[in-house]
Amino acid sequence: MAELSRDLVIEAMKGIRGPDLESNIVDLGMVSDVFISDAKVYFSINVPAERAQELEPLRQAAERVVKALPGVKGAVVSLTAERKQGSAPPPRPQPAAPAHGHSHSHAHPHSHAPAAAQAGAQRTKAGVPGIDAIIAVASGKGGVGKSTTAVNLALAMKANGLRVGILDADVYGPSMPRLLGINGRPQQIENRIIVPMENYGIKVMSMGFLVDEGTAMIWRGPMVQSALMQMLREVAWGDLDVLVVDMPPGTGDAQLTMAQQVPLSGAVIVSTPQDLALIDARKGLNMFNKVEVPVLGIVENMSYFIAPDTGNRYDIFGHGGAKAEAETIGVPFLGEVPLTMSIRETSDAGTPVVVSEPEGPQAKVYRDIATKVWEQVKTRAGRAAPTIVFE
Numbered sequence: 435m436a437e438l439s440r441d442l443v444i445e446a447m448k449g450i451r452g453p454d455l456e457s458n459i460v461d462l463g464m465v466s467d468v469f470i471s472d473a474k475v476y477f478s479i480n481v482p483a484e485r486a487q488e489l490e491p492l493r494q495a496a497e498r499v500v501k502a503l504p505g506v507k508g509a510v511v512s513l514t515a516e517r518k519q520g521s522a523p524p525p526r527p528q529p530a531a532p533a534h535g536h537s538h539s540h541a542h543p544h545s546h547a548p549a550a551a552q553a554g555a556q557r558t559k560a561g562v563p564g565i566d567a568i569i570a571v572a573s574g575k576g577g578v579g580k581s582t583t584a585v586n587l588a589l590a591m592k593a594n595g596l597r598v599g600i601l602d603a604d605v606y607g608p609s610m611p612r613l614l615g616i617n618g619r620p621q622q623i624e625n626r627i628i629v630p631m632e633n634y635g636i637k638v639m640s641m642g643f644l645v646d647e648g649t650a651m652i653w654r655g656p657m658v659q660s661a662l663m664q665m666l667r668e669v670a671w672g673d674l675d676v677l678v679v680d681m682p683p684g685t686g687d688a689q690l691t692m693a694q695q696v697p698l699s700g701a702v703i704v705s706t707p708q709d710l711a712l713i714d715a716r717k718g719l720n721m722f723n724k725v726e727v728p729v730l731g732i733v734e735n736m737s738y739f740i741a742p743d744t745g746n747r748y749d750i751f752g753h754g755g756a757k758a759e760a761e762t763i764g765v766p767f768l769g770e771v772p773l774t775m776s777i778r779e780t781s782d783a784g785t786p787v788v789v790s791e792p793e794g795p796q797a798k799v800y801r802d803i804a805t806k807v808w809e810q811v812k813t814r815a816g817r818a819a820p821t822i823v824f825e
């Protein structure tokens with residue numbers, strides 16, 4: 435049996451036809467360097483930005499083929515669309531046409547915004563008693579590491595001395611129970627007030643504690659909204675400096691409504707460096723702008739790759755794209771999180787890297803991001819935050 439190697443991967447990719455079936459993706463020069471670490475394979479496929487959506491099946495096919503190779507434990511194949519040197523940033527995306535033919539929440543977003551939204555920085559005061567700031571962690575699309583970032587950001591804020599809670603608003607695919615290694619169901623007190631679950635010193639509420647996996651998938655919009663409001667307002671959060679909300683991925687009507695209904699102090703947008711993800715990140719930014727929620731900044735996740743054996747750094751995913759994008763659109767850049775096995779494995783094990791390797795470089799990256807986020811919250815709120823001394 436052939437041993438897993440770069441050559442083996444490249445050879446397998448030669449079986450995948452290019453976008454117009456003219457040749458294979460290797461000979462067309464579309465495949466980036468291939469990295470293999472701990473039997474997991476990483477590479478990207480370069481495609482023209484305007485054909486990205488259409489070529490998603492190509493990415494999936496490549497990933498499937500790699501995963502089927504002998505000895506492969508996992509594969510991350512991403513599409514990149516390289517920006518030509520000196521060319522303009524990708525065109526501003528048009529808002530996606532609603533599939534169901536009506537779009538009330540797009541039409542006059544401001545007229546639907548809750549009164550608190552109009553009040554800018556005042557809004558959190560009209561928000562949830564006892565909670566000083568509510569921050570959304572959002573992404574333009576799925577799979578960019580939004581939940582991983584949310585959980586490590588929350589734990590890093592805790593490490594920085596804040597009182598922190600996490601609200602898992604990703605009701606269709608709740609991941610906080612797994613990421614924080616929490617099982618069981620929360621208790622109810624005083625007719626239906628829910629006591630949040632807790633681990634690593636932070637309070638957590640997730641639909642994952644309340645329904646069995648898969649059940650939430652069939653919920654309709656209004657049910658999701660009321661579940662979310664209940665998790666926000668009928669949970670004994672106690673006094674918190676910050677509640678981190680892990681938003682559902684994407685920028686559709688559901689996310690827009692959520693961004694309107696939760697009294698957010700600001701939003702952190704997570705993106706991978708590829709232009710494609712950045713186009714989606716910009717949609718996220720536009721969404722928060724619509725409902726007058728300040729964007730606190732952009733985090734670039736899976737920014738570069740660190741090989742565990744040598745510790746060498748490789749910029750295979752187009753590192754730096756999010757920083758450039760943040761500059762273009764004029765929002766703070768909050769930091770770069772490398773793609774590392776330890777981030778993935780600790781998350782899978784329910785012991786996020788910030789708590790399991792607090793002295794490691796990854797934890798430091800997240801703590802620095804947490805510091806920047808909190809600075810932004812304080813700046814935006816324009817009022818004194820609790821006295822916290824950062825290390």
Ligand SMILES: Nc1ncnc2c1ncn2[C@@H]1O[C@H](COP(=O)(O)OP(=O)(O)OP(=O)(O)O)[C@@H](O)[C@H]1O
Binds near residue numbers: 573579609773
């Ligand atoms: N910096 C990183 N290094 C390595 N793996 C990562 C990193 N960030 C996220 N991952 C992994 O990528 C996968 C997707 O991450 P995550 O679930 O956080 O993404 P998401 O954007 O919340 O996804 P979804 O939209 O599906 O909820 C997970 O397996 C996670 O462990």
